[in-house]
Amino acid sequence: MSQPDPALLDAAFQKFSAHFSGLSASKAIICGSGWSGVTEQLSVIRSLPFDEIPGLGNPGVVGHHGELALCEFKGQQVWIFKGRRHFYEGEGWTPIAVPIYLCARADVKELLLSNSAGAVNDYFEVGDLMIITDHFNAIGDNPLVGPHQKIWGPRFPDLSEAYALSGRKKLQQAAQANDLSLREGVYFATRGPVYETPAEVRAWKSLGADAVGMSTVPEAILAHAAGITVSGISCMTNFAAGISPHPLSHEEVTATTAQTMPKMQALLKSWIALG
Ligand code: HPA
Numbered sequence: 001m002s003q004p005d006p007a008l009l010d011a012a013f014q015k016f017s018a019h020f021s022g023l024s025a026s027k028a029i030i031c032g033s034g035w036s037g038v039t040e041q042l043s044v045i046r047s048l049p050f051d052e053i054p055g056l057g058n059p060g061v062v063g064h065h066g067e068l069a070l071c072e073f074k075g076q077q078v079w080i081f082k083g084r085r086h087f088y089e090g091e092g093w094t095p096i097a098v099p100i101y102l103c104a105r106a107d108v109k110e111l112l113l114s115n116s117a118g119a120v121n122d123y124f125e126v127g128d129l130m131i132i133t134d135h136f137n138a139i140g141d142n143p144l145v146g147p148h149q150k151i152w153g154p155r156f157p158d159l160s161e162a163y164a165l166s167g168r169k170k171l172q173q174a175a176q177a178n179d180l181s182l183r184e185g186v187y188f189a190t191r192g193p194v195y196e197t198p199a200e201v202r203a204w205k206s207l208g209a210d211a212v213g214m215s216t217v218p219e220a221i222l223a224h225a226a227g228i229t230v231s232g233i234s235c236m237t238n239f240a241a242g243i244s245p246h247p248l249s250h251e252e253v254t255a256t257t258a259q260t261m262p263k264m265q266a267l268l269k270s271w272i273a274l275g
Contacts, residue, residue: 034257
């Protein structure tokens with residue numbers, strides 16, 4: 001699949017800078033399935049629908065709103081991408097890269113990637129939140145394949161600490177402020193859109209997976225390569241295939257995020273307030 005289209009990325013930034021002229025923030029959050037509700041308790045300064053941003057377009061998935069909002073909470077401003085595009089939507093890497101490109105060009109220093117995931121680790125429960133400590137890319141592709149583009153850092157980006165220790169500590173601090181306990185673990189990304197088979201889940205568990213999902217990894221690669229401090233948080237919306245006693249469905253994913261919303265909101269509000 002093609003790497004992000006530089007002309008579309010630039011057009012996206014032109015639109016972004018014109019719309020949000022004079023506004024800025026050093027932090028950003030990308031909301032995965034069901035996470036957009038966390039913005040309900042923030043004040044919105046200005047927003048822009050995804051489909052008005054060249055190269056981005058509307059997420060075709062329930063639970064992904066498709067809006068970029070500059071929000072404020074306790075004097076802290078933050079870019080919130082309400083929803084994300086996925087590689088399985090079949091439009092290549094551009095829609096996935098646009099939010100990261102905007103962050104890089106807008107001088108965002110810290111990016112929090114959120115998602116919904118299937119729990120693989122035996123100790124995890126549905127509704128747990130997991131700090132991503134590392135990832136495993138089983139998407140079978142990489143957004144940096146293609147001619148080298150300087151915005152994404154060196155030709156061979158280092159991923160020894162893709163999810164910054166400082167970011168992981170900050171999430172723990174935000175959790176402590178709310179008496180929440182967070183899991184920590186390795187996020188395993190597949191291309192989707194099918195959920196995994198039980199055999200795949202067993203194999204990935206033996207390779208070190210704690211949770212499995214269909215997103216986040218490409219964004220983490222791009223953002224880290226672009227020099228942004230990346231953190232990741234997963235909501236265990238279901239037990240992974242073969243562990244779950246019933247078939248997997250997106251309805252279960254959105255129902256769990258709805259139930260877990262108070263925890264997710266509290267965590268992200270504290271994360272924002274920490275500055
Ligand atoms: N597998 C892959 N992606 C997911 C899952 C899952 O079990 N749950 C939420 N997103």
